[in-house]
Amino acid sequence: xxxxxxxxxxxxxKNPVITASGTFGYGLEYSKFIDISxxxxxxxKGISRHEVTGNPMPRIxxxxxGMLNAIGLQNVGLxxxxxxxxxxxxxYDTNIIVNFWxxxxxxxxxVAMALDNEDVDMLEMNISCPNVKEGGIAFGADPKMTExxxxxxxxxxxxxxxxxxxxxxxxxxxxxAKACEEAGADGISAINTLLGMAVNVNTRKPYISNVTGGLSxxxxxxxxxxxxxxxxxxVSIPIVGIGGIINWRDVAEFFLVGASGVQIGTANFVDxxxxxxxxxxxxxxxxxxxxxxxxxxxxxxIL
Ligand SMILES: Cc1cc2nc3c(=O)[nH]c(=O)nc-3n(C[C@H](O)[C@H](O)[C@H](O)COP(=O)(O)O)c2cc1C
Numbered sequence: 066x067x068x069x070x071x072x073x074x075x076x077x078x079k080n081p082v083i084t085a086s087g088t089f090g091y092g093l094e095y096s097k098f099i100d101i102s103x104x105x106x107x108x109x110k111g112i113s114r115h116e117v118t119g120n121p122m123p124r125i126x127x128x129x130x131g132m133l134n135a136i137g138l139q140n141v142g143l144x145x146x147x148x149x150x151x152x153x154x155x156x157y158d159t160n161i162i163v164n165f166w167x168x169x170x171x172x173x174x175x176v177a178m179a180l181d182n183e184d185v186d187m188l189e190m191n192i193s194c195p196n197v198k199e200g201g202i203a204f205g206a207d208p209k210m211t212e213x214x215x216x217x218x219x220x221x222x223x224x225x226x227x228x229x230x231x232x233x234x235x236x237x238x239x240x241x242a243k244a245c246e247e248a249g250a251d252g253i254s255a256i257n258t259l260l261g262m263a264v265n266v267n268t269r270k271p272y273i274s275n276v277t278g279g280l281s282x283x284x285x286x287x288x289x290x291x292x293x294x295x296x297x298x299x300v301s302i303p304i305v306g307i308g309g310i311i312n313w314r315d316v317a318e319f320f321l322v323g324a325s326g327v328q329i330g331t332a333n334f335v336d337x338x339x340x341x342x343x344x345x346x347x348x349x350x351x352x353x354x355x356x357x358x359x360x361x362x363x364x365x366x367i368l
Contacts, residue, residue, distance in 0.1 A: 068351040068358055069344065071105070073303050073326045074226035074251040076186050078105040078160055080347070081316065081359055082340050085307055085330035086111055086164035086189065086230075087136065088281075091150040096157070098337045103344060106160035108254075108328060109150070111191050112180075113165065114172050116142035126263055126272040131282025131309070132331055133261050135275035138166060138194055143176055147183060160186040162228070166194065170214050173204075178221040188225050190218060190250075193232030193257035194279070205232040205257075208244040215248035228305060230254040231296070233288055242296040252303040254328065255296055256289045282331040283309040290322055297323025297364055311339060313346035320362040 069080035083106035089095055092107040101107065119139030126133045141150070146163075154161055163185045167173035173190065180188055192205035192214060204214045215229055229245040231238060233256040242253055258279025263272045271277075289308025296304055306319030307328040316327050332339040351359060 068356065069105075069348055070358065071326055071360055073305065074187065074228065076160060076226055078326060080105040080344050081320075081324075081326040082106075082344050082347075083108055083160075083162065083305065083326060083328045084333060084340055085328035086162075086191065088330040088333045091141075091146070092154050092157070092159075092161075093150065095333070095337050099341055102158040103341050104159045105326065105344075106162055106186070107154070108162040108164050108189055109146070109154075110140050111138050111164045111166050111194070112140050112143055112146050112176060113138065113167060114143055114176055116140065116145065121274045123272060123274055124278070126278070128261070128263060128280065128282075128284065131280055131284040132334070133263055133273055133278035133280055134258070135273050135278035137275070138191075143179055147179075151183065151185070155184055162187040162189050164189040164191050164230070166191040170204075170217050173214055174217050174221055177218040177227075181222045181225055185225065187228060188222060189228040189230055189254055190215065191230045191257070193230050193234075205241065206235060208240040211241050212244040212248045215245050215250050219249035226251040228252045228254050230257055230307075231292075232257050233285070233292055233308075234260050238292045239295055239299045242299045246300040246302050250302060252305065252325075253296055253300065254305040254307055255292050256285070256308050259285050259288060281309070283311060285309045286315060286318075290318055293319060293324055294322040294366070310343070311335070313343050313350055316343060316347055317350065317362060320359060321364070321366040323364045323366075325360070325363060 120137030261280035286309030306324030
Protein backbone atom coordinates (compact mmCIF):
# COMPACT_ATOMS: atom_id res chain seq x y z
CA UNK A 66 0.00 0.00 0.00
CA UNK A 67 2.97 2.31 -0.52
CA UNK A 68 1.08 4.40 -3.11
CA UNK A 69 -1.10 5.62 -0.29
CA UNK A 70 1.65 6.65 2.12
CA UNK A 71 1.45 10.32 2.99
CA UNK A 72 3.33 12.66 5.26
CA UNK A 73 1.32 15.20 7.22
CA UNK A 74 3.31 17.72 9.28
CA UNK A 75 6.26 15.32 9.53
CA UNK A 76 4.18 12.31 10.60
CA UNK A 77 4.06 9.26 8.31
CA UNK A 78 0.56 7.92 7.58
CA LYS A 79 0.21 4.53 5.89
CA ASN A 80 -2.73 5.98 4.00
CA PRO A 81 -4.42 9.41 3.97
CA VAL A 82 -7.75 8.24 5.40
CA ILE A 83 -8.44 9.51 8.91
CA THR A 84 -11.78 9.31 10.70
CA ALA A 85 -13.11 12.74 11.68
CA SER A 86 -13.51 13.96 15.23
CA GLY A 87 -16.93 13.39 16.76
CA THR A 88 -18.03 10.87 14.15
CA PHE A 89 -15.93 7.92 15.31
CA GLY A 90 -16.14 8.19 19.10
CA TYR A 91 -12.80 7.35 20.66
CA GLY A 92 -12.21 4.80 17.90
CA LEU A 93 -12.81 1.89 20.23
CA GLU A 94 -16.58 1.86 19.66
CA TYR A 95 -15.89 1.07 16.00
CA SER A 96 -13.24 -1.59 16.65
CA LYS A 97 -16.12 -4.09 17.01
CA PHE A 98 -17.18 -3.46 13.42
CA ILE A 99 -14.01 -2.80 11.41
CA ASP A 100 -10.26 -3.35 11.70
CA ILE A 101 -9.31 0.15 12.84
CA SER A 102 -5.60 -0.66 12.37
CA UNK A 103 -6.18 -0.31 8.62
CA UNK A 104 -6.99 3.38 8.97
CA UNK A 105 -4.35 6.01 8.33
CA UNK A 106 -5.44 7.69 11.53
CA UNK A 107 -8.21 8.43 13.97
CA UNK A 108 -9.09 11.91 15.18
CA UNK A 109 -10.84 11.37 18.50
CA LYS A 110 -13.89 13.18 19.86
CA GLY A 111 -12.92 16.70 21.00
CA ILE A 112 -11.39 16.59 24.49
CA SER A 113 -11.75 19.37 27.06
CA ARG A 114 -10.26 19.78 30.55
CA HIS A 115 -13.42 18.48 32.28
CA GLU A 116 -16.13 16.07 31.27
CA VAL A 117 -18.98 17.69 29.26
CA THR A 118 -22.52 16.29 28.90
CA GLY A 119 -23.40 18.35 25.81
CA ASN A 120 -26.66 19.91 24.65
CA PRO A 121 -30.16 18.53 25.42
CA MET A 122 -31.81 16.12 22.94
CA PRO A 123 -32.90 16.12 20.16
CA ARG A 124 -29.50 17.06 18.84
CA ILE A 125 -29.23 15.16 15.56
CA UNK A 126 -31.44 15.40 12.51
CA UNK A 127 -31.11 13.87 9.04
CA UNK A 128 -31.44 16.40 6.21
CA UNK A 129 -31.80 15.78 2.47
CA UNK A 130 -28.10 15.26 1.84
CA GLY A 131 -26.41 15.30 5.20
CA MET A 132 -27.06 15.79 8.87
CA LEU A 133 -27.57 18.57 11.34
CA ASN A 134 -26.05 18.12 14.79
CA ALA A 135 -25.72 20.10 17.98
CA ILE A 136 -24.02 17.59 20.25
CA GLY A 137 -22.30 20.43 22.15
CA LEU A 138 -18.84 18.85 22.38
CA GLN A 139 -19.86 16.10 24.82
CA ASN A 140 -16.74 14.25 25.96
CA VAL A 141 -15.26 12.29 28.87
CA GLY A 142 -12.71 14.98 29.74
CA LEU A 143 -8.93 14.90 29.65
CA UNK A 144 -8.24 12.65 32.67
CA UNK A 145 -10.64 9.89 31.68
CA UNK A 146 -9.49 10.07 28.06
CA UNK A 147 -5.89 9.53 29.16
CA UNK A 148 -6.62 6.76 31.66
CA UNK A 149 -9.48 4.86 29.96
CA UNK A 150 -9.34 5.47 26.21
CA UNK A 151 -5.80 6.23 25.08
CA UNK A 152 -4.06 3.10 26.47
CA UNK A 153 -6.54 0.84 24.63
CA UNK A 154 -6.42 2.91 21.44
CA UNK A 155 -2.62 2.71 21.39
CA UNK A 156 -2.81 -1.06 20.91
CA TYR A 157 -3.95 -0.45 17.33
CA ASP A 158 -1.52 0.26 14.51
CA THR A 159 -2.83 3.66 13.45
CA ASN A 160 -1.97 7.30 14.11
CA ILE A 161 -3.89 8.93 16.94
CA ILE A 162 -4.82 12.58 16.55
CA VAL A 163 -6.28 14.19 19.63
CA ASN A 164 -8.87 16.83 18.83
CA PHE A 165 -9.20 19.28 21.74
CA TRP A 166 -10.89 22.53 22.75
CA UNK A 167 -11.32 24.88 25.67
CA UNK A 168 -13.76 27.40 27.07
CA UNK A 169 -10.96 29.91 27.52
CA UNK A 170 -7.43 30.41 26.25
CA UNK A 171 -6.17 29.10 29.60
CA UNK A 172 -8.13 25.90 29.16
CA UNK A 173 -6.86 25.42 25.59
CA UNK A 174 -3.31 25.87 26.89
CA UNK A 175 -3.79 23.53 29.85
CA VAL A 176 -5.16 20.71 27.69
CA ALA A 177 -2.55 21.28 24.96
CA MET A 178 0.30 21.20 27.49
CA ALA A 179 -0.95 17.95 29.03
CA LEU A 180 -1.40 16.25 25.66
CA ASP A 181 2.06 17.30 24.50
CA ASN A 182 3.52 14.87 27.05
CA GLU A 183 1.34 11.92 26.06
CA ASP A 184 1.80 9.09 23.60
CA VAL A 185 -0.22 10.61 20.75
CA ASP A 186 0.86 11.38 17.19
CA MET A 187 -0.68 14.78 16.59
CA LEU A 188 -2.90 17.42 18.17
CA GLU A 189 -5.85 19.08 16.45
CA MET A 190 -7.20 22.29 17.99
CA ASN A 191 -10.88 22.78 17.35
CA ILE A 192 -11.53 26.52 17.18
CA SER A 193 -14.59 26.06 15.04
CA CYS A 194 -17.45 24.27 16.76
CA PRO A 195 -20.68 26.16 16.02
CA ASN A 196 -22.71 24.39 18.72
CA VAL A 197 -21.34 25.73 21.98
CA LYS A 198 -21.68 29.21 23.44
CA GLU A 199 -18.20 29.36 24.89
CA GLY A 200 -15.08 27.98 23.28
CA GLY A 201 -14.97 26.73 19.73
CA ILE A 202 -16.25 29.38 17.38
CA ALA A 203 -15.53 32.24 19.78
CA PHE A 204 -11.88 31.75 18.82
CA GLY A 205 -12.42 30.81 15.20
CA ALA A 206 -14.49 33.77 14.05
CA ASP A 207 -11.94 36.54 14.50
CA PRO A 208 -8.45 36.22 12.99
CA LYS A 209 -6.90 38.12 15.94
CA MET A 210 -8.42 35.67 18.44
CA THR A 211 -7.30 32.79 16.22
CA GLU A 212 -3.75 34.16 16.21
CA UNK A 213 -3.80 34.53 19.98
CA UNK A 214 -5.16 31.12 20.95
CA UNK A 215 -2.98 29.30 18.42
CA UNK A 216 0.22 31.10 19.44
CA UNK A 217 -0.48 30.48 23.15
CA UNK A 218 -0.93 26.76 22.46
CA UNK A 219 2.11 26.70 20.17
CA UNK A 220 4.22 27.99 23.06
CA UNK A 221 3.43 24.87 25.13
CA UNK A 222 3.12 22.27 22.36
CA UNK A 223 6.79 21.46 21.90
CA UNK A 224 6.95 17.86 20.76
CA UNK A 225 3.80 17.23 18.71
CA UNK A 226 2.60 18.61 15.38
CA UNK A 227 -0.26 21.05 15.91
CA UNK A 228 -3.18 21.15 13.48
CA UNK A 229 -5.80 23.89 13.72
CA UNK A 230 -9.34 23.08 12.56
CA UNK A 231 -11.01 25.99 10.83
CA UNK A 232 -14.64 27.05 10.63
CA UNK A 233 -16.42 27.51 7.30
CA UNK A 234 -18.80 29.96 9.01
CA UNK A 235 -16.79 33.02 7.99
CA UNK A 236 -16.98 35.25 4.93
CA UNK A 237 -13.34 34.72 4.00
CA UNK A 238 -11.31 31.77 5.32
CA UNK A 239 -7.95 33.07 4.04
CA UNK A 240 -7.11 35.46 6.91
CA UNK A 241 -7.81 32.64 9.38
CA ALA A 242 -5.46 30.27 7.58
CA LYS A 243 -2.81 32.98 7.48
CA ALA A 244 -3.29 33.71 11.20
CA CYS A 245 -2.73 30.02 12.02
CA GLU A 246 0.43 29.83 9.92
CA GLU A 247 1.81 33.02 11.46
CA ALA A 248 1.01 31.76 14.96
CA GLY A 249 3.12 28.65 14.33
CA ALA A 250 0.54 25.99 13.46
CA ASP A 251 2.03 22.99 11.67
CA GLY A 252 -1.08 22.34 9.60
CA ILE A 253 -4.73 23.16 9.00
CA SER A 254 -7.83 20.96 9.06
CA ALA A 255 -10.72 22.29 6.99
CA ILE A 256 -13.64 22.27 7.35
CA ASN A 257 -15.89 21.90 10.38
CA THR A 258 -19.69 21.95 10.01
CA LEU A 259 -21.74 24.77 8.44
CA LEU A 260 -24.29 26.45 10.67
CA GLY A 261 -27.82 25.38 9.69
CA MET A 262 -31.42 25.05 10.90
CA ALA A 263 -34.45 22.89 10.10
CA VAL A 264 -38.08 23.34 11.20
CA ASN A 265 -40.83 20.75 11.66
CA VAL A 266 -43.87 22.19 9.84
CA ASN A 267 -46.35 20.23 12.01
CA THR A 268 -45.04 21.28 15.39
CA ARG A 269 -43.60 24.53 13.96
CA LYS A 270 -40.60 23.95 16.17
CA PRO A 271 -36.94 23.53 15.18
CA TYR A 272 -35.95 19.85 14.99
CA ILE A 273 -32.86 20.54 17.10
CA SER A 274 -33.37 21.71 20.69
CA ASN A 275 -30.42 24.06 20.28
CA VAL A 276 -32.43 25.64 17.39
CA THR A 277 -29.39 25.67 15.09
CA GLY A 278 -26.85 22.93 14.41
CA GLY A 279 -23.85 22.08 12.27
CA LEU A 280 -24.53 20.73 8.78
CA SER A 281 -22.23 17.94 7.57
CA UNK A 282 -22.22 15.29 4.85
CA UNK A 283 -22.26 15.38 1.03
CA UNK A 284 -24.16 18.70 0.99
CA UNK A 285 -21.10 20.57 2.27
CA UNK A 286 -18.43 19.04 0.02
CA UNK A 287 -18.37 21.77 -2.66
CA UNK A 288 -17.95 24.39 0.10
CA UNK A 289 -15.14 22.38 1.65
CA UNK A 290 -13.37 21.88 -1.70
CA UNK A 291 -13.56 25.62 -2.40
CA UNK A 292 -12.18 26.45 1.06
CA UNK A 293 -9.31 23.93 0.90
CA UNK A 294 -8.42 25.38 -2.51
CA UNK A 295 -8.36 28.89 -1.03
CA UNK A 296 -6.34 27.81 2.02
CA UNK A 297 -3.83 25.98 -0.21
CA UNK A 298 -3.25 29.16 -2.22
CA UNK A 299 -2.79 31.17 0.99
CA VAL A 300 -0.45 29.14 3.19
CA SER A 301 2.39 26.68 2.76
CA ILE A 302 1.61 24.40 5.72
CA PRO A 303 -0.15 21.03 5.05
CA ILE A 304 -3.95 20.80 4.90
CA VAL A 305 -6.22 17.97 6.01
CA GLY A 306 -9.39 18.14 3.89
CA ILE A 307 -12.74 17.39 5.53
CA GLY A 308 -16.35 17.68 4.42
CA GLY A 309 -18.80 15.34 2.76
CA ILE A 310 -16.38 12.60 1.70
CA ILE A 311 -18.16 9.34 0.89
CA ASN A 312 -15.91 7.70 -1.72
CA TRP A 313 -12.41 7.64 -3.30
CA ARG A 314 -13.33 10.26 -5.90
CA ASP A 315 -14.05 12.75 -3.13
CA VAL A 316 -10.62 12.05 -1.62
CA ALA A 317 -8.88 12.53 -4.98
CA GLU A 318 -10.74 15.83 -5.38
CA PHE A 319 -9.47 17.09 -2.00
CA PHE A 320 -5.90 16.13 -2.94
CA LEU A 321 -6.18 17.92 -6.29
CA VAL A 322 -7.05 21.18 -4.53
CA GLY A 323 -4.15 20.78 -2.11
CA ALA A 324 -4.92 18.39 0.74
CA SER A 325 -2.20 16.14 2.16
CA GLY A 326 -4.71 13.93 4.00
CA VAL A 327 -8.45 13.69 4.54
CA GLN A 328 -10.97 12.97 7.26
CA ILE A 329 -14.19 11.02 6.87
CA GLY A 330 -17.06 12.12 9.12
CA THR A 331 -20.78 11.66 8.50
CA ALA A 332 -20.16 8.72 6.13
CA ASN A 333 -19.18 6.65 9.20
CA PHE A 334 -22.77 6.87 10.42
CA VAL A 335 -24.05 5.53 7.09
CA ASP A 336 -21.60 2.63 6.98
CA UNK A 337 -18.55 2.22 9.25
CA UNK A 338 -16.82 0.28 6.45
CA UNK A 339 -16.73 3.30 4.11
CA UNK A 340 -13.23 4.47 5.20
CA UNK A 341 -11.77 0.99 4.52
CA UNK A 342 -13.54 0.75 1.18
CA UNK A 343 -12.13 4.16 0.24
CA UNK A 344 -8.60 2.96 1.08
CA UNK A 345 -8.95 -0.07 -1.22
CA UNK A 346 -10.59 1.91 -4.02
CA UNK A 347 -7.97 4.67 -3.86
CA UNK A 348 -5.16 2.12 -4.17
CA UNK A 349 -6.87 0.65 -7.22
CA UNK A 350 -7.42 4.09 -8.81
CA UNK A 351 -3.78 5.14 -8.35
CA UNK A 352 -2.54 1.86 -9.77
CA UNK A 353 -4.85 2.11 -12.82
CA UNK A 354 -3.78 5.72 -13.43
CA UNK A 355 -0.11 4.87 -12.95
CA UNK A 356 0.24 7.39 -10.11
CA UNK A 357 3.18 6.35 -7.92
CA UNK A 358 2.00 8.11 -4.78
CA UNK A 359 -1.17 9.92 -3.80
CA UNK A 360 0.92 12.99 -2.92
CA UNK A 361 1.57 13.38 -6.67
CA UNK A 362 -2.04 14.57 -6.98
CA UNK A 363 -1.58 17.31 -4.39
CA UNK A 364 -2.48 20.75 -5.73
CA UNK A 365 -2.59 19.44 -9.32
CA UNK A 366 -5.99 20.87 -10.17
CA ILE A 367 -5.92 22.43 -13.64
CA LEU A 368 -7.59 25.84 -13.57
C1 LIG B 1 -22.00 14.32 15.38
C2 LIG B 1 -20.78 15.15 15.06
C3 LIG B 1 -19.91 15.50 16.09
C4 LIG B 1 -18.76 16.27 15.81
N1 LIG B 1 -17.89 16.59 16.82
C5 LIG B 1 -16.74 17.27 16.52
C6 LIG B 1 -15.76 17.55 17.54
O1 LIG B 1 -15.88 17.14 18.71
N2 LIG B 1 -14.66 18.26 17.19
C7 LIG B 1 -14.45 18.69 15.90
O2 LIG B 1 -13.43 19.32 15.63
N3 LIG B 1 -15.35 18.41 14.91
C8 LIG B 1 -16.48 17.72 15.19
N4 LIG B 1 -17.36 17.44 14.19
C9 LIG B 1 -17.09 17.88 12.81
C10 LIG B 1 -16.49 16.74 11.96
O3 LIG B 1 -15.25 16.30 12.49
C11 LIG B 1 -16.29 17.20 10.49
O4 LIG B 1 -15.44 18.32 10.46
C12 LIG B 1 -17.61 17.57 9.83
O5 LIG B 1 -18.63 16.66 10.18
C13 LIG B 1 -17.51 17.63 8.31
O6 LIG B 1 -17.15 16.39 7.75
P1 LIG B 1 -18.23 15.34 7.14
O7 LIG B 1 -19.06 16.11 6.18
O8 LIG B 1 -17.41 14.26 6.52
O9 LIG B 1 -19.05 14.86 8.30
C14 LIG B 1 -18.51 16.68 14.46
C15 LIG B 1 -19.41 16.32 13.45
C16 LIG B 1 -20.53 15.56 13.73
C17 LIG B 1 -21.44 15.18 12.58
